Structure formats: structure tokens, C-alpha cells
Amino acid sequence: MAGVANENVVFFGHLSELYQLAKEGKIETKLQGSHTRPCKFWTAMKILSGIKNTVVIAHGPSGCAFGVKQAYKLTNCRNSGSPYESIITTNIDEKAIVYGGEKELKGAILEVDKKYKPDVIFVATSCATGIIGDYVDAIVNKIKPKINAEIVAIHCEGFAGEYRSGFDLVFRQIVQLMDKPDSESRSRLANSVNIVGGKMGPERTEIETDVKELRRLIESMGANVNAVIAGNCSLEEVKQAPSVAVNCTLCLDLGYAIGREMLDQFNTPLNSTILPYGISATERWLREAAKHLHLENEAEELIKREYEAISVEFEEAKKYLAGKLAIVEGHDAIKSLSIAHMLERDFDMRAVIYNFHPWSTQARETSIDYLLETGLDPEILITKGTLAFGKYEAMVQTENELMEYLGDLNPETTVYFGSSMSFPNIPVVDLNAILNRPRFGYRGALKVAKCICTALEYSFRPRSWVTKKMVFPEDSGLCSAQSLTPKLAQDLPDCTVYAGRERGKCMMS
Amino acid sequence: MYDELKFDNCNHSKDPMVGCALEGATGVLAGIKDISIVIHSPQGCSSTVSAAYDVHEIDFTKRKVACTRLFETDVVMGASSKLKNLIKEADSKFKTKAIFVVGTCAADIIGEDIEGLCRNIQPQINAKLIPLMAGGFRGNLYDGIELGLNALFPFIKKQNEKIPCSVNLIAPQANLNPTWWADLEWVRETLEKIGIKVQAVLPHDTSLEELDNAGLASANILLSHDAGYEFGLKMKEVHDIPLILSDIPLPIGLKNTARWLRAVGNYFGVEEKVEAIIKDGEDLAIDVLRRRGLMMIPRYRNCRVAVSADATMGIGLTRMLFEELEMIPELLLFRSPVSDSQLLLENELTDMGISPKVVFSADGYQIKQSLMESCVDAVFGSSWEYYLAEELGIKFVFDVFNPTNRQNYLNRAYFGYEGMLNFLENVANDWERALRSKHIDWEEYS
Numbered sequence: 001m002a003g004v005a006n007e008n009v010v011f012f013g014h015l016s017e018l019y020q021l022a023k024e025g026k027i028e029t030k031l032q033g034s035h036t037r038p039c040k041f042w043t044a045m046k047i048l049s050g051i052k053n054t055v056v057i058a059h060g061p062s063g064c065a066f067g068v069k070q071a072y073k074l075t076n077c078r079n080s081g082s083p084y085e086s087i088i089t090t091n092i093d094e095k096a097i098v099y100g101g102e103k104e105l106k107g108a109i110l111e112v113d114k115k116y117k118p119d120v121i122f123v124a125t126s127c128a129t130g131i132i133g134d135y136v137d138a139i140v141n142k143i144k145p146k147i148n149a150e151i152v153a154i155h156c157e158g159f160a161g162e163y164r165s166g167f168d169l170v171f172r173q174i175v176q177l178m179d180k181p182d183s184e185s186r187s188r189l190a191n192s193v194n195i196v197g198g199k200m201g202p203e204r205t206e207i208e209t210d211v212k213e214l215r216r217l218i219e220s221m222g223a224n225v226n227a228v229i230a231g232n233c234s235l236e237e238v239k240q241a242p243s244v245a246v247n248c249t250l251c252l253d254l255g256y257a258i259g260r261e262m263l264d265q266f267n268t269p270l271n272s273t274i275l276p277y278g279i280s281a282t283e284r285w286l287r288e289a290a291k292h293l294h295l296e297n298e299a300e301e302l303i304k305r306e307y308e309a310i311s312v313e314f315e316e317a318k319k320y321l322a323g324k325l326a327i328v329e330g331h332d333a334i335k336s337l338s339i340a341h342m343l344e345r346d347f348d349m350r351a352v353i354y355n356f357h358p359w360s361t362q363a364r365e366t367s368i369d370y371l372l373e374t375g376l377d378p379e380i381l382i383t384k385g386t387l388a389f390g391k392y393e394a395m396v397q398t399e400n401e402l403m404e405y406l407g408d409l410n411p412e413t414t415v416y417f418g419s420s421m422s423f424p425n426i427p428v429v430d431l432n433a434i435l436n437r438p439r440f441g442y443r444g445a446l447k448v449a450k451c452i453c454t455a456l457e458y459s460f461r462p463r464s465w466v467t468k469k470m471v472f473p474e475d476s477g478l479c480s481a482q483s484l485t486p487k488l489a490q491d492l493p494d495c496t497v498y499a500g501r502e503r504g505k506c507m508m509s
Numbered sequence: 510m511y512d513e514l515k516f517d518n519c520n521h522s523k524d525p526m527v528g529c530a531l532e533g534a535t536g537v538l539a540g541i542k543d544i545s546i547v548i549h550s551p552q553g554c555s556s557t558v559s560a561a562y563d564v565h566e567i568d569f570t571k572r573k574v575a576c577t578r579l580f581e582t583d584v585v586m587g588a589s590s591k592l593k594n595l596i597k598e599a600d601s602k603f604k605t606k607a608i609f610v611v612g613t614c615a616a617d618i619i620g621e622d623i624e625g626l627c628r629n630i631q632p633q634i635n636a637k638l639i640p641l642m643a644g645g646f647r648g649n650l651y652d653g654i655e656l657g658l659n660a661l662f663p664f665i666k667k668q669n670e671k672i673p674c675s676v677n678l679i680a681p682q683a684n685l686n687p688t689w690w691a692d693l694e695w696v697r698e699t700l701e702k703i704g705i706k707v708q709a710v711l712p713h714d715t716s717l718e719e720l721d722n723a724g725l726a727s728a729n730i731l732l733s734h735d736a737g738y739e740f741g742l743k744m745k746e747v748h749d750i751p752l753i754l755s756d757i758p759l760p761i762g763l764k765n766t767a768r769w770l771r772a773v774g775n776y777f778g779v780e781e782k783v784e785a786i787i788k789d790g791e792d793l794a795i796d797v798l799r800r801r802g803l804m805m806i807p808r809y810r811n812c813r814v815a816v817s818a819d820a821t822m823g824i825g826l827t828r829m830l831f832e833e834l835e836m837i838p839e840l841l842l843f844r845s846p847v848s849d850s851q852l853l854l855e856n857e858l859t860d861m862g863i864s865p866k867v868v869f870s871a872d873g874y875q876i877k878q879s880l881m882e883s884c885v886d887a888v889f890g891s892s893w894e895y896y897l898a899e900e901l902g903i904k905f906v907f908d909v910f911n912p913t914n915r916q917n918y919l920n921r922a923y924f925g926y927e928g929m930l931n932f933l934e935n936v937a938n939d940w941e942r943a944l945r946s947k948h949i950d951w952e953e954y955s
Contacts, residue, residue: 033575033595034602039553057522061614061645063529063557070560074912077896084896086524086873092646097618107521115518115874127551128614128646131584158551159579159615389575389602473570 008401011358011382015337016372018380022361029358032389039158041126042068043166045087046199048122048154049073050230051174051238055118055149057088057108059101059136060126064158065089072200080202080232088112092128101134106143113147119235120177121151130157150235152176162363164253167199171258174230178242181266185243192224192244193271193289196262197255198231211250213438214276217306218248221290222298229258242266246292248285251275253334253367274371275334276440278342278448279307279314306442317449320456322348325409327402327426329418330356330380333364337371339417339431340378346445347452352379354405354418355386355398381405399423399472411459415452423468427455510855511841511867516875524873526844526893528560529645531613533653533736535561536682537661538609538641540712541720545573545603545636549592549621550613552578557645558611564682565713566690573603579615587619589626596627600634606717607637609660617644639663649870651845654683654736661711661720665748668724674777675706677726677750680737681713684821685844685891685910691920695928696732696760703774703782711740724748728776731755734820738849756853759821760924761932762829763791790926797930805834805933808940815840815883817876817890818910820847822923824854826889829929831861838863840883842871842890877901889936907939 021027045068058065069087076082090104140153227237246269249255259270271288290299326343330336330353340351385398411426420430429451438444539562555576612623627638641660681693708726709719741752760766774783830836887905888898892914898906922928
């Protein structure tokens with residue numbers, strides 16, 4: 001392959017080798033100072049924003065509450081027609097920093113209970129109150145009998161862990177709200193599943209999302225979805241969640257925390273597999289769910305039906321794709337690994353993941369362990385730009401290194417799976433583009449196949465010089481199209497999560 | 510004068526409508542060219558810095574921000590060597606003339622001596638290092654703007670001479686117009702037309718050289734009624750530059766624009782030039798509205814309205830709505846405490862002879878309660894108010910302020926004569942959309 005041995009390559013090999021190097025400390029696994037992710041507070045809030053009729057009290061200065069309110073709550077209003085929702089701050093000031101903010105917190109809890117009458121109050125700590133050591137748990141426990149709402153403390157100070165730890169923490173805490181199953185509840189929900197690992201809130205109704213596709217598949221098998229946790233679920237749904245037949249992960253990485261906790265605490269079975277991109281991953285996901293629902297025959301019929309519905313087009317596309325090379329952008333570790341899995345298993349393509357930051361090997365350790373166990377071990381290419389000071393996701397250096405790596409690869413036999421904000425001289429398939437959904441399930445597999453075919457079919461068209469100049473202007477130095485702080489927007493139907501100043505402002509614009 | 514509303518259950522819990530001091534402070538820094546920011550904080554605070562850059566709509570190619578990404582061990586053990594290394598790295602990679610080293614809540618509380626560290630490391634660094642403690646607990650967005658403005662003093666050279674007919678423009682970003690830089694541009698162009706030079710904008714797209722020469726200006730004009738007042742007073746104290754025009758509304762609507770222009774004219778002795786601008790501007794606005802906006806007379810007359818804004822927009826707008834459109838401002842909701850502009854607001858309301866209900870530092874809950882308990886027909890606000898009012902069944906919501914649901918590809922001022930037309934155009938379009946019947950019982954017509 002052209003350029004592989006060039007001086008800009010930091011690593012080129014299989015995921016398992018990278019994993020080993022990272023464990024031995026032989027490759028940089030720290031994010032650079034210019035690479036930030038949302039902090040633990042932000043990720044915790046993203047999950048909490050997916051539970052209806054709850055109020056979060058962010059115990060700290062106003063900025064933490066305001067930031068997430070503008071990003072998540074306003075997005076929910078804009079994208080999903082949600083009514084206006086608050087996030088409350090105790091508005092800690094200098095005096096409270098010196099003398100403690102416990103009085104403010106007590107007052108805020110009582111006020112919120114009276115004026116909002118929520119089902120649940122979540123008290124979320126911030127850096128400021130975490131450092132001064134306000135005894136939040138004691139306050140919460142003491143005040144419980146005095147209020148009508150349920151109340152849960154969430155210790156999600158921004159400094160208290162890597163960004164994904166906020167997801168895990170909240171998912172584990174949500175389990176505290178659940179009722180222990182009994183025979184009545186188990187029998188009532190014997191034909192139901194939870195989809196776990198959701199976040200934010202309701203989805204746009206006009207878009208064929210991945211969650212909707214999973215729901216459709218479950219229902220087509222003859223089962224029901226009790227709740228998407230935490231994707232616009234109610235307290236009642238959460239309470240009865242442990243009684244379902246099985247928890248199915250929406251995202252292996254995010255859903256595992258709550259699924260594991262529910263398995264340990266309530267013995268609720270867990271169907272935790274790779275993201276259901278493509279046919280083989282979807283089959284595994286469905287069969288595992290069906291086992292616990294005792295709907296194995298129905299699942300097989302569904303698998304057959306779903307495949308038949310796409311088979312002609314899919315097989316046609318596959319013929320066209322087999323043997324081709326796919327370069328997969330690795331910014332989102334789990335998604336890129338799942339896409340690589342789909343391309344290799346379903347399309348007989350060769351996948352190379354590019355720009356996969358070694359930091360992901362630690363941040364996503366659980367998932368990567370699982371994927372390696374399943375035999376998935378794709379090739380990974382890391383160039384210097386990924387580890388450089390800048391924004392590796394779309395900076396000039398990584399773009400140039402990608403071009404160098406691609407060298408004289410034939411655009412008729414190579415496809416780039418990544419952001420359309422990247423401009424390699426080969427066809428680009430952007431699975432985060434709003435209309436390229438659903439990506440899960442059989443319909444998703446067909447959608448992906450069609451996207452690839454379309455990209456190849458139109459490979460004669462040069463990329464727009466206008467959009468290229470928008471993303472990579474002259475003298476852009478360390479620029480990145482993702483210099484606006486990513487808020488994990490890729491998970492949303494149209495990457496408009498950082499809904500700050502204008503509606504529809506793409507995070508990357 | 511006004512009836513200030515009070516609320517139960519709001520002493521300890523706030524549903525914030527503005528960000529914290531960090532956003533305000535870095536929102537000032539983001540207006541300066543050729544600087545970078547090293548933020549000493551957990552990584553989430555870098556989102557706030559991004560929001561600050563968004564305020565100036567600075568594109569991704571010009572943002573130079575690095576974050577120390579503090580974790581638990583750093584909080585316990587301190588993280589000065591981490592900060593030192595990052596400053597060195599930022600200096601060699603960003604190659605800017607100055608680096609602002611900003612401490613947020615975590616660094617601020619654990620007592621990181623950013624000032625001492627910057628002093629010690631300065632000889633090894635090419636960029637000028639400016640320490641700034643801006644923990645969110647130091648106040649709200651507007652307090653942060655004052656903090657950020659104060660951090661500019663080291664860049665402003667003491668000057669004995671002043672350039673006649675020259676001004677600095679202060680805090681243009683403390684303004685809820687979604688494209689506020691168009692307001693700044695209107696001010697700049699208008700001043701230039703009457704022979705007044707803008708020495709420096711403090712700050713928006715401002716070079717370090719412009720900052721250096723800001724001390725040469727013969728007057729300072731504040732473009733906000735929410736922030737920058739203290740800085741303006743301190744500029745008088747330190748650089749002997751008077752703060753002018755802070756006691757009248759900003760140029761919103763015909764009368765306020767004329768007042769503002771005449772005040773400038775009187776101060777600089779260019780009355781005649783100003784009168785010509787006023788005449789041309791009023792002719793333009795009235796001629797356009799005669800042809801395109803006649804319907805607004807029966808539409809808006811005696812319509813009871815709420816204005817949910819900042820003081821910068823809200824104070825000026827109240828007079829325009831009341832006197833020029835004949836609306837009735839029933840409810841004024843200010844996101845800021847309006848601390849330095851309360852007297853101006855009182856004078857304006859007394860002069861107009863109206864006593865609306867008023868809320869200062871209004872949060873989401875208070876806005877909703879106030880709207881629920883009022884009997885307004887329409888609300889001027891942002892997308893927040895749009896959703897709140899929709900829920901309450903208020904039919905007319907004018908989405909004119911930040912954050913907005915409007916797409917603006919071209920900048921549109923609200924200041925001045927064309928600014929008034931821009932504003933009214935938005936209002937007129939929202940009015941039309943609100944009257945599009947969506948629930949027709951067609952069977953009734955069959």
C-alpha cells in the first residue's frame with residue numbers, strides 16, 4: 001500500500017497490537033492539550049436529559065448548568081419538539097466557596113420540589129462543590145423524607161474521571177430508582193425488552209433513526225419495548241425496567257454499564273453485542289434477544305423476512321464492493337470498529353481504520369476487550385498528526401497525511417468512511433449524514449451498501465472546491481473543522497447538538 | 510416607574526439564562542487577534558471557551574485553545590508542572606504574541622498560583638503571558654466580561670496626548686442581537702461618516718496594536734447596558750478617557766437613534782452632520798414602511814407585549830415599541846441584573862409615563878411564571894421564550910434575540926435606521942407565520 005512506510009506513520013498494524021503497545025506504555029495514550037472531550041459532568045447530564053419529568057440541580061456555579069441546558073435541553077426543544085425544560089443551578093458564589101454551599105443546596109432541593117413537582121430530582125455535583133467538599137449525600141439522605149420527589153445524588157465533578165465515566169456513573173445511579181422484580185411484574189413484562197444506552201431525549205420524528213429501527217425489529221419479532229434508557233423514558237418505565245425479559249444494548253459501550261448493573265442487582269439478562277451495523281452483527285443482536293424472549297422461531301422468521309426484503313439490492317451491491325479497500329475514520333472508536341466489522345463480515349471488504357487515537361484503547365477498554373474476543377481485529381493506521389498538538393479529527397496535517405497514505409490508490413477500488421468534511425481523492429461515505437439512516441439492522445445494511453455504491457458511482461465528480469475551501473482555507477495552520485468542542489454530536493440524527501446561537505448550527509461549522 | 514416582581518421558591522435555585530464568569534471573561538479574550546488561551550481546568554470548561562469564541566463567531570481556523578485537562582490527582586496534588594509544559598507547548602505551536610492563562614473553578618479553588626507561575630516561566634516563553642482567574646463562581650457572564658476587560662489593561666499603553674474626535678467602543682458583545690457585530694459596524698460606519706475615528710474596539714477582531722493605542726482615544730462609548738460600565742470608569746481613572754453616552758439608551762428605534770446621534774454630535778461638535786444622518790435615516794425608514802409596513806399600524810396598536818432581553822436591547826426597545834409602534838409593554842424581563850443601568854431604565858419609564866412589571870436577573874422559571882400570570886398578546890424574546898410562550902398558548906412570539914431559531918447568513922444590525930427595519934421585518938414575518946391556521950375543521954366547510 002502506498003505510503004505506509006512513510007515517516008509520518010506512528011503505527012500501522014492490528015488493533016490487538018496497538019492495544020498491547022498501549023498497555024505496555026509504548027505508545028502515547030494521553031490526549032493532547034488541544035484535544036478535549038466533554039467532561040464527566042457533561043456526559044452525566046447528557047444521560048440525565050433523557051429522563052422525563054426530572055429536574056437536575058447542578059450544585060455549583062451557573063455556567064455548568066447553563067452550558068448543558070443550552071446544549072442538550074435547547075436541542076431537545078429544537079430537534080424533537082420537547083417542551084421547555086430547566087436545569088437548575090445553586091449558583092454557588094465566592095462566599096459559598098469559602099463557607100460551603102450546603103445551605104444553598106438544601107434550599108434549592110426544597111424549592112425545586114415545590115415549584116416543579118418533578119418525579120425525580122438529580123443533584124449533580126460540579127468541580128467547585130466537589131473540591132470544597134459539600135456533603136451532598138448526607139444532605140440528600142436527610143431531605144428525602146421532606147420532599148415528594150425521589151432524589152438521587154450524582155457525583156460527576158468534571159475532574160473526577162474521563163468523559164465516558166459520566167455515562168457509566170449515571171447509568172449505574174439510575175438503577176437505584178428501579179423496583180425489584182416480582183413474579184407479577186416479570187410475567188407482565190415477559191415479552192418486553194429495554195433498549196439501554198440511549199441519551200438526550202426524544203428523537204426527531206421525521207428521521208429514520210437507529211433507535212427507531214431497533215424498536216421496529218423488536219416489535220416485528222412480536223415483542224415490546226418497555227423503555228429506551230435514557231432516551232425519553234419515564235420514571236415509571238425505569239422503575240419496572242428490571243422485570244423485562246432482556247436488556248438490549250443500543251451501544252455496547254454505553255449500554256454495558258447499566259446492563260451489567262441490572263444483571264448484578266436484579267438478574268435481568270443482558271444482550272450486549274457489537275453495534276448492530278450490518279447483517280451479521282444484527283443477526284447476533286436479534287438472536288441473543290430472542291433467546292431470552294423465547295421467540296427464537298419468530299426471530300429466525302424475522303431475519304429471513306428482513307434479509308429477503310433487501311437481498312436483491314444488497315447482493316448486487318456486495319458484488320460491487322467485495323475485495324475493495326475501506327479506509328474508516330477512527331474518531332469514534334466503537335463506531336469505527338463496528339463499521340469495520342460490517343465491511344469485513346458483510347461486504348467482504350478490507351477495512352483499515354485511520355486516525356484512531358490510542359487514547360481510545362483506555363477510554364473504551366471494556367468494548368475493545370469484547371470486540372477482540374469476538375475475533376474482530378482490524379488494521380489501524382495512526383499518523384503523527386493524530387498525536388500532534390492540534391485537532392486531529394480534521395486538521396490539515398492529518399488530512400495531508402491521509403492523502404499521503406492513500407497515495408496512488410485507485411478511487412474506483414477504495415472508499416473512505418468518515419466525515420464529508422474530509423476530502424480524500426477517493427469516494428467518501430459519510431454515515432453521519434442526516435439522510436444516511438437508519439444505519440442499524442438490515443435496512444441499515446442496505447442503506448450503507450447504497451451509500452457506498454452511490455459514492456463509487458459518482459467518483460468521477462471532483463469534491464466541491466467551495467466546501468473544501470470552507471473546511472481547509474489557506475494558512476489554516478492548526479485548524480480543525482471540529483475546533484468547536486465536540487459534544488458527541490455524532491450520535492444525533494443530524495449532529496446539531498451544540499445548539500447555541502442558531503438553530504441547525506452544525507457542531508462542525 | 511415599574512413594579513418589580515418577586516417570586517417564591519427562588520432564593521436558592523435558579524434556571525440560568527446566562528453563562529458564568531468564565532464565558533464572559535473568555536468572551537472578551539476571544540475578541541482579540543493573535544492571542545491564544547491556555548485554560549487550566551478539567552476538559553469540560555473548554556466547551557465554555559468554545560461558547561465564548563462562538564459569541565464572536567470566530568471560525569475554527571482562528572481558535573487557539575489548549576486545556577490542561579485536570580483530573581482528580583491534579584486537584585489533590587496540584588498541577589503546576591502540567592500547566593508549565595502546556596504553556597511551553599502552546600507557545601511553540603500557536604506562535605501567538607500573547608497567551609492568556611485562564612484558571613477556572615478547579616484551579617481557582619485549589620489555589621494554583623497562576624500569576625506566580627506565569628511570572629517565573631515568562632523568560633522562557635516568547636508570548637506575553639497574562640494570568641486571569643475566572644472561576645465560574647466569581648459571577649455571571651456579565652461579571653466575567655468585566656474580569657476579561659480588566660485583563661486588557663496591561664496591553665493599553667499610557668498616553669499623554671489624545672487624538673481629537675476619536676473613540677474606543679466598549680463591550681459590543683454584551684448584546685443579544687444574534688449578529689451583534691452588525692450593530693458594532695453600524696456604529697463604526699456612522700461615526701466615521703461624521704468624522705470620528707474608532708481607535709479601538711474593546712474587543713472584537715481587535716489587534717494587540719489597536720489595544721496598545723487605545724489610550725489615545727478622546728472618549729469611550731459603551732455599547733452595552735449590561736457590562737463594561739466599571740471598565741469604562743476605570744479607563745477614566747487610569748487613562749483619563751471619559752465615558753460618554755452611558756446615560757441614554759442605545760440607538761434602537763427612531764427616537765433613540767436620534768437621541769444617541771445628537772449626543773455624539775453635541776459632544777464632538779458635529780451637530781450638522783448628525784442632523785443630516787437623522788433626516789436621511791428617518792426618511793428611509795418611514796418611506797419603506799409606508800410602502801411595505803402600513804399593516805403594522807392596526808396590527809400592533811395597543812398590543813400588550815412582554816420583552817425578554819438584556820438591558821442593552823430591552824431598554825431601547827421599550828421606547829420603540831411604546832411610542833413608535835403604539836404597543837403596550839406590560840412586562841420587561843431582563844436576563845442581567847441591570848445594576849449599572851437601573852437609573853436609566855427608571856428615567857426612561859418615567860419619561861414615557863408607563864409602569865410595566867419588571868424582573869431583573871430573570872431565570873427560566875421566573876420568565877414562565879411572569880408570562881403565565883400576565884395577559885400579554887405577544888412576546889419579544891429568544892428561542893427560549895419561543896418554547897416557553899408556545900407552551901403557555903401565547904400566539905405571537907418574536908424570535909429576535911440570542912439564542913435564536915433564525916438562520917442568519919448575512920449580518921443584520923438592530924441599531925440605527927436599517928436596524929429598525931431589520932427588526933421589524935423579523936417581527937412581521939413571525940406575525941404572519943403565527944397567523945397561519947393549522948387546525949381547520951374542513952368538514953365544517955364541506
